[in-house]
Structures are given as C-alpha cells and as structure tokens.
Amino acid sequence: MAGLVVVFDFDKTIIDCDSDNWVVEELGINNLFTQLLHTLPWNSLMDRMMTELHNRGKTIEDIEECLKKVPLHPSIASSIESAHAFGCDLRVVSDANVCFIETILKHHGILDCFSEINTNPSLIDEQGRLRILPYHDFNTSSHGCKICPPNMCKGLVMEKIRASVSADGKKQLVYVGDGAPDFCAGLKLEGGDVLMPRKDFPICDLISTNPLLTKAKIHEWSDWEELGANILSTVNRSFIRDESSSNVKTDQLVPVDCKYQNGSISATAHGALHLPVSPPH
Template structure:
C-alpha cells in the first residue's frame, strides 16, 4: 500500500469540532469574535483573538489545555492507526494552525502517524503570546483562487502533493474533508483518486450540486464508524487492484521467431499496409507488451506462459471466489430457478416461465456492472448505463409480482403456482441483497 496518500482535513474531520471555535468559546472571546468576524479575514481574526485571550490573562498553557478537550472519535483514531499500519502515507491539510493541530495530535498520541502537516504557521513571540500567520502571503504572492480564502488554497497544496507523490511512486490519493475549503482540492483529484466528504457538511453539498466537475470517485461518511469503514474499504480495494495489476504486468518467458504474414484488408482494416507480424523471440516480455504488438498467433508458439487469470477479474469477484460467497449466491439463484420450473411442471402450465426473464436477466446489469469497482452512484449523473440498469431493476421488482398476479386473476395459473412464483421472486430478492451485502460495495451510496 505504499502507493496510497491519505490526506485529512483537521477540524470536523479528525476532531469532532472546530478548534478555532473551541478556543474562542471556552476562553471567553466569543463576543469580540462575533463583532469582528464580518470585517476581517479569518486568519487575521484568529491572530487578533489570541491577542485578546492573552490580554485577559490566559497563557499558552491555558490554550493547550483547552485544545486537549477537543473530542476525537475512537474509531477515527483506529482508522488513522490502521491506515498507517497498512503502509499509507498520511498527511494533513487544514486552515487551522500548527499549534492547535500539534497540541491535539500529541495529546491523542497521533503525531508520529502523519508525515506532513500543511496549515497556517504559528509561533510564540518574545512576550509568550501565540501568533498565527497565513499559509500563503496574500500581499506578496496571492494564490489567485476564487474558491479559497486568501490565506490558504488547499487546491495548490494538493497539486504539490500530487507532484511529490508521483516522484515517490505514489499514485493514488484519498482525501477526507468537510468544509467549503475542501471543495477546491476535491476538484484537483484525478481519476483513480477518492474523495470522502462528510455527509451534510458544506463540501458534501457543493459536490452534490456539481457532480460533473468531479474526476475522483466520491464516498461520503457521517461519523467515526463510517469514516473507518469507508476508508479501510477503499484502501483494501486499491490493494486488490494493485495486486491484480502487478500480476498482469509480470514477466513471462517467450521463445519465438519473427515472421511477416500478409492478410487481406477486410480481415484487419486498421493495419496499414494490410499485413500482420507474428513475433517469435527468446527473452522476457510483459503481457501488455505482447498485447500491444500487432501479431496474430498461427499454430502453437513455443511459450511457457503462466498467467494467473484471477488478476483479470474485478476485485469484488475475486473476493467472492476467495471466500465462497459466489457459491452461496449460486445456491440462492438456483433455488429460485428450481421453484420456477417446479411451478410450471406441477401445474402443467409454462406461462410463468416468462417471468424468469424479469427475475434473472433484468437485475444482472445492476449487480455486475453498476456497482463495480470502477463506478459510483454518487457521481452517476452522466452515466446512462447505470440509469438504465436502475430502471430495469425497478421494473423487475414491480413485474415480478404483477405478472403472476395478473395470470392468476385471468385464470391461467392457480393459487399453488402463484405462491411458488412469489416464493421464487423473494429468493431472488434475497440473493441480490446478499450479493450487495457480502461484496461490501460502498458505491451504492445514493442522495
């Protein structure tokens, strides 16, 4: 998992509060804070608040003790430790400040789990007062981003992380955040990355209102338990995908010769001139190299090719095969089909077998494609295939009850056949629910 960078916001993401609000409220500066909030940039306002707190006789120690009371969900602590243990590179991007963040992380024993903290710098001046400075100097080098406050553009920070991570061989980013300032970095994420917005918080609503702007796959969370579950699921899914790709690109031994074979234009119209090369060589080639070569195999090559076909399957199918879940689903579906056949055979009427098209064929696209590792219902606004499968699955749910009821009403089938048909329907429903539950696909999130 060395290829994964997990980036956390701090306030309302790692901790269950806003650290700025916590200090201002508990140390008695709320009134002045509310007066100045409409007139000052937030980082300047917080620097002013620290001066006000110190003027009331409060010390650095008082501020630190206040920060140590910041609530942090135990499952988030566990998620951070688990992600670190799995080899992920953990980083923080926050509009808080170094003193606040480091005080909380040290208190909870999490400081050493993060390789980098990107936030507003702070210092203690010669008078022992806490000062807060901007991450970006808006006067000399403004960042120019209209989505972010003048003191910090998280999108620029993400771009820097992407550049450094690429050099280090880290290819995937998972970003967790809650506020408006997390929208800009979410737009910088690439295809293959993951965005985890906190549900019903500002960034969630912004993403929900602009799904077509997102390149990353989006998975929401609401609390510490969901954060841990979703984050570790994504890490595991990336791990399976990386292992599959590693198997796919493994070297294989090839003993072959080089030969040019003419073919007709209609047989392979994209080749120019219309001839095909068969490569036979001795040495090492990767599977992608072989597939990218314009060659046609005639007869048997002298090759010893050992390929793990499991590497070509989607991650959730591999999980089913590894745990026996596929067998359970097969038994359930088979039981439903057997009931279909028995209903027809016992009552000597084969009309009900038409319903098997609704039971089996219509839900299949949704089960095997719409919830796969490469799609998400969060951002399916432009995916007509997913929309179609939703419609077909809804139609199957209605038709599976309506059609046998109509056949019974017009006297084509009796009560026994009707009951067996409905039993078969419920078995198929259970099979689909078991599939979704066992494969643990979080992509079925809906708004």
C-alpha cells in the same frame, strides 16, 4: 511502502468541531470574536484573538490544556492508526494552525501517524504570545482562487502534494473533508483517486451543484464509524485487491459531538463564507 496517500482536513473531519471556535468559546472571548467577525479575514481574526488571550493573562499552556479537551472519536483514531500501520502515507491539509493541530493529535497519540501537516504557521513571540500566520501571504499576492479563503488555497496545496508523491512513485490519492475549500482540493483528484466528502456539509452541496467537475470516486460519510470503514475499505482494496475484505461490519454509533458545533459562531466556519459554484481554474 504502499502507494496510497490519504489526505485529511482537520476541523469537522478528524475532529467533530472547529478548533478555532473551540478555543474562542472555552476561553471566553466569544463576544469580542463576534464583534470583529466581519471586519477581518478569519486567519487574521484568530491571530487577533490570540493577542486578546495574552492580554487577559492566558498562557500557551492554558491554550494547550483547552485543546486537549477536544474529543476524538475512537473510530477515526483507530482507522488512522490502522492505515498508518499498513504503510499508508497520511497527511493533513487544514485551515487551522500548527499549534492547534499538533497539540490535539499529540494528546490523542496519533501525531506520529502523519508525515506532513499543511496548515497556517504558528509561533510564540518574545512576549510569550501565540501568533497565527497565513499559509499564503495574501498581503503581498493573491492565490487567485475564488473558492478558498485568502490565506490558503487547498487546491494549490493538493497540487504540491500530487507532484511530491508522483516523484516518490505513489499512485492513488484519497482526500477526506467537509468544507468548500475541501471541494477545491477534490478538484485536483484524478479518476483513480477517492474523494470522501462529509454528507450534508458544504463540500457535498458543491459536488451536487457541479457534478461534472469531480473526477475521483466519491464515498460519502456521515459519522466516524462510517468514515473509518470507508478508509479501511479503501486501504484493503489498494493493498490486497480483495473486494471481500472491504465488507466491514459496523454497528451504528452516534459520533462525539463538539460542544460548540451548533453555537453562536459555528455558522461562520472558515470555508462557509466562500461558497461559489465555479472552479478556481
């Protein structure tokens, strides 16, 4: 088993949209969502939206069918499958939730490629309603990070991942993400690690504002063809130490855009409300 661990954010990284926004828009509760947007933390708001869907007669099956419509670019799917086939340890760190992530990954046939999904818990209660809970119970105590939302600090999650993979003898971490909390996760990477930020997204703004804080090598990406090439190049360098094998030739592709990425609620994606320029330490 190789020593490479690749950790992915989910929304706007594996998929080109926010899965929460997708469900809100597709199932017609955008108006209520917008009304309540600034009254609740995002995670609590999504739990409230699941109650609204239940009250309108929507079932967990309706939600799952909606999620199965989320597009997945073939380049990211194939790079995930290839990295898994090479023996890489693939994981997810996301502020979405278990139900949404597992439904989408399973539908596209890549759920089994991931050894671990770190995200907000979800469950179906006695009434058949989907409940979305916080990863970190901020009602009892704060995680203390000024970059991340109250329900999940990705930096703390990455500290746990590093501790676990170090115990297993694995050496190199790769982190792929787009948002401000992904910057927090990237701060936990070391000199031999790789950070893959999505170009022109909040993570790149924070890296530029705080250039001395990131120790890892930085490989930016703009679309999924480029991201796939970056991932496979890193895998090649890690496993066979042959620089020539990393010269992946790709034709430019337009990524599959999420239908609602530029919609009325997308500007308030999870991390976008928390954009300080100082690290959480």
